[in-house]
Ligand SMILES: Cc1cc2nc3c(=O)[nH]c(=O)nc-3n(C[C@H](O)[C@H](O)[C@H](O)COP(=O)(O)OP(=O)(O)OC[C@H]3O[C@@H](n4cnc5c(N)ncnc54)[C@H](O)[C@@H]3O)c2cc1C
């Protein structure tokens with residue numbers, strides 16, 4: 001049969017059996033490959049971005065299929081974050097489309113509350129991801145005009161699936177994999193070394209000397225948590241950093257900034273934020289935290305580097321409970337040598353060195369995503385759409401609010417094609433027999 005008519009037949013069948021499944025290889029005992037024809041988009045990743053995209057599509061009558069490598073929704077939040085985590089931005093800046101946070105949630109919801117919100121969100125829009133499906137490869141088949149998305153199913157050894165769809169939505173996130181740097185002498189070091197994605201609380205570090213590497217929001221808060229569990233943390237700061245209080249003048253720093261940006265140019269708002277921070281926190285350079293030359297909001301816009309929102313760490317740095325150290329030169333059996341020549345004993349090292357996208361490892365595509373950073377090449381707000389029905393949600397470096405914006409745009413765009421195609425296929429699938 002000619003390929004075009006084969007596909008039309010398949011599409012006709014799909015209107016009756018939404019997920020037409022064929023077994024295309026392998027025997028009875030597992031290790032086979034199944035192919036599923038998906039009528040709507042396939043969404044890779046069931047974090048907040050994937051959920052938001054699925055909900056926006058559903059609201060417009062477009063069904064979708066979510067594939068998630070882990071065994072739950074929002075795996076970053078449920079499995080890879082520390083116990084004391086709360087949203088840093090007030091809840092109204094973190095809601096997904098069509099559903100606000102409950103009124104009885106605090107301004108900065110805890111991680112448990114945020115996860116509960118996401119679970120309620122999935123239930124409200126009847127979003128049921130396929131769990132334990134790790135997408136290992138996705139490629140656009142030019143002759144077919146469809147995306148082929150291959151996933152490996154955890155649990156069932158060697159079981160593989162191939163999803164065939166017109167639209168592919170990448171929702172694997174900016175934080176898909178932990179960044180783990182290499183240091184000379186790393187294998188020699190006798191204590192534990194772990195990334196913040198595995199850190200839960202300071203409990204296991206009671207009385208220990210701990211070196212935290214990296215001073216983003218994670219590293220700063222982990223240091224505070226260690227202090228509160230009677231450990232002695234030191235923090236490696238290799239570069240400049242903006243630290244702002246989470247709140248100023250009785251309002252959230254983030255909310256205040258957004259409001260000021262409506263009226264004033266960004267340089268003026270940055271000047272204001274730095275002035276108030278100076279009054280509230282003092283001169284951070286005196287404690288070893290030099291500020292970048294560019295202001296915090298301009299830096300965030302140009303490079304994506306998020307200012308640290310301080311929740312109490314700076315006070316501990318001032319009192320000397322947290323010590324600031326320069327870059328690591330090498331690790332020794334029970335000690336760390338820094339670039340300034342100091343050698344100091346440590347029991348453990350925590351890598352708060354951030355995350356990266358994993359898109360280049362599975363998406364076979366040359367245009368939309370950068371090969372190195374795995375982020376869309378086109379700058380915000382234009383990174384959400386690629387060629388041949390390829391989309392990206394949640395790669396804006398603008399947190400949950402950015403993800404919601406992407407999700408709405410993508411759903412609007414796909415709905416247009418979906419309706420146009422429904423019209424085209426109406427005569428063959430729905431017209432009554434002519435008499
Ligand atoms: C500690 C921390 C705190 C944060 N706090 C805030 C905040 O207060 N406010 C804010 O706006 N933003 C915050 N962020 C930013 C964060 O990016 C968002 O909160 C949000 O989690 C992003 O959602 P996402 O769906 O894009 O990515 P993720 O939440 O990372 O979800 C991506 C999903 O894709 C899955 N996946 C990845 N690769 C594959 C694959 N190959 N196949 C199948 N599935 C795959 C993952 O398992 C994961 O479940 C925070 C981030 C971190 C790390």
Ligand SMILES: NC(=O)C1=CN([C@@H]2O[C@H](COP(=O)(O)OP(=O)(O)OC[C@H]3O[C@@H](n4cnc5c(N)ncnc54)[C@H](OP(=O)(O)O)[C@@H]3O)[C@@H](O)[C@H]2O)C=CC1
Pocket residue numbers: 085086087088089181196213214215216217218219221236238239306327352353354355
């Ligand atoms: N409550 C909340 O809302 C929280 C939000 N977050 C968010 O989660 C995301 C991830 O944050 P985070 O995990 O802190 O990661 P980040 O990428 O923000 O920070 C990583 C830090 O590690 C440093 N670093 C990387 N490699 C090395 C190295 N080899 N030696 C020394 N330092 C190194 C980086 O320095 P350099 O700048 O020099 O590269 C940077 O300061 C961010 O968007 C953040 O805002 C995180 C925690 C809490």
Ligand SMILES: O=C(O)C(=O)Cc1c[nH]c2ccccc12
Pocket residue numbers: 088089254300306307309397398399400
């Ligand atoms: O995703 C992040 O980096 C956040 O933690 C949320 C965030 C988005 N834009 C910001 C600007 C200033 C401080 C925090 C954020």
